[in-house]
Amino acid sequence: MVQVSDVNQDARKIQRVYLTLTLGNTIAASFIWGINTLFLLDAGLSNLEAFAANAFFTAGMVLFEVPTGVIADGWGRRVSFLLGTVTLAASTYLYFVMWQISAPFWMWAVVSVLLGLGFTFFSGAVEAWLVDALRFSGYEGGLESVLGRGQMVQGVAMLLGSVAGGVIAQASNLGVPFILRVAVLAAMFGVAFALMHDVGFSPERSTHPLRATRAVLSASIDDGLKNPPVRYVMLAAPFSAGVGIYVFYALQPFLLDLFGDPRAYSIAGLAAAIVAGSQILGGWLAPHARTLFHKRTSVLILGGLVGAVILLILGFTRNFWLALALLALWGVVGSAATPVRQAYINDMIPSKQRATVLSFDSLMGSSGGVVIQPLLGRGADLYGYPASLAVAGVIELIAVPFLLASRKQGAAADTAITTETAPDTDSLP
Template identity: 65%
Template structure:
């Protein structure tokens, strides 16, 4: 295969579509699946919290795997791990297993997803730089988001109705099959381009070096640090909201067994991803700075979530879910392009994984806490609290904006950032090219 920007982007689009299709087959029914297995709201969201804890524990180590042994290897390991742990989920559901077993398998599910986070995006950005891409990263991320939205729309609707006509375990089995297909496609199509894995030397020494570099080029760059500090609030709130909306919609609808209605949440978010991805280039032109777009979208998204909790009308809540999904979807490619413009190539996968880790950290605390709030006061109150929690991200985005990074304007020259680089150290140049459903288990 001849490596060109077109072949690179096409491969990335295939991976984005297939992975999201596989993941979303259970997104519309996951909470109902856990409750059907005999877990309480607290236990169900605690199981999800163990999933996010797995992402926190394994994000950086698997990011280092991607930087040391290659992004392709990391992606392949992710498909294998997720297929196996998805099968174990079905077994636990069938056995009505105790909570501790759900916690362990959820932790391993988190491991599977961390092999993807950072690695696939880093593979794309470096491969585009190596093949002479001269376009805008936002456009690539936006198109991928549209395709991921198509996959999520199809997967969530299919998963809900497959569960309705068979049982809640079948969508999980189908997911494992799709992941096996993705392994085969990635094995054939994906090659590390524009990046040389650091396979020499001792693994622990290399891991220590990569960790140090990641701190230097990530946490010690103020613009990156503040963007990452915002992630626990938006990430923690959004993963709870996404999964809690499933039983909440069933309550509003009045039929606890209408699994197709529960799948509407994921389907709506998928549609919002498609439309939001298409709107991203237009949204970007409305704001001089990328952080301004992020502040606008995150602020309105928090308001939408608070209103979801305050209004007890099925159809109005559906409209608010659409609004929340649109704000989230339109801002995601802009945030991706901004962050990639702040970090260097060699540590890209590790730093992107560390960013995902920060978002997952919020989910560890937010999910069981908000799940307990739902047990005690009901879902509406938990949504109001979730919207307030999400809004806490805004001051950190403002602090990132205050660093006056070149990437905030959409200007990323080809070099890498230097933490000691003086007043423009926060303006970390990016990859040399011009410028994600809610995650879940």
């Protein structure tokens, strides 16, 4: 364990702010996660159009990940977070309006891109803020434990938000959870404005923004795609992350079909809640799983293989309760590997380009969603959701060779050992 000191009091304060922002943001976002696909179908979209709308969302993330990462590195991570709350709240409200008027597909496509923009302000910026602030404070513990703890809080928030969203939608209508998201995001703007300050990082605001953008982007490519162990992890992301996005949203109508009641919105919320519970358990397991393996990539490779097999089995499952159990296991496996992956990448990139490189990594994952979501959505239209889930498992396997290639580079971060191998419960808020 890390010894208590004045410096580590600062580290605990930073973690509390990080966990508070994670809690509020995830609750806001997850109000609609359990019913989003049902919401789009209720608005008159087909399966293909619904997942195409989601694909436009991920396309928005692809388009704006690097520019918003540059904003975070050039203007500050706090500024990026505040812009994210405003953008996401506005675009969510537009979703609600379009549902009311049964808007044509092109409008859903445009606003979905704006939703993606909102999330890109958060991706990379919050994680970069946390890592730099912790290192500035003298924190000597493992990143897996802090990031795993954040994932546990995220899981709790997702559990609360997704269940509440499903129950509220069933008691009222599918639009109310979207209004609740807007309200919570407005509150989070105030919280971040008061508590989130850039620590251990000084934004470099250039009088020549285009020149600064090119400089940051060039350095980010040098430390990202041109860095072999980082590059191969990024190249695996389109397959693993793209499949994960599709599966999460496809499980809503898939489970409703198995349950036999297309209007049981609380069941869709339950599916998201089980994934949330899996995140809690996976976040707790992450630092412990790290101690079982000499290399971080071992955790990532095993997680990819097991996750793919579970999806293949899920594609042939016709029992509702068995499907729920497989869903929970799939969530735990992926959640346990996520903090390990985050720690692995963060230990290989410098502070000045951290937010941009992390945003570029997120961009790679989102790019997979742009292609995979409509492809598998069309497959669901033609052959049903079970077949599309089985195909998703096959696609996820493609990520494994890239992870093996990263492992072969022998990066020091792969075997990094810290003074802390398990969560420090004293740091919890």
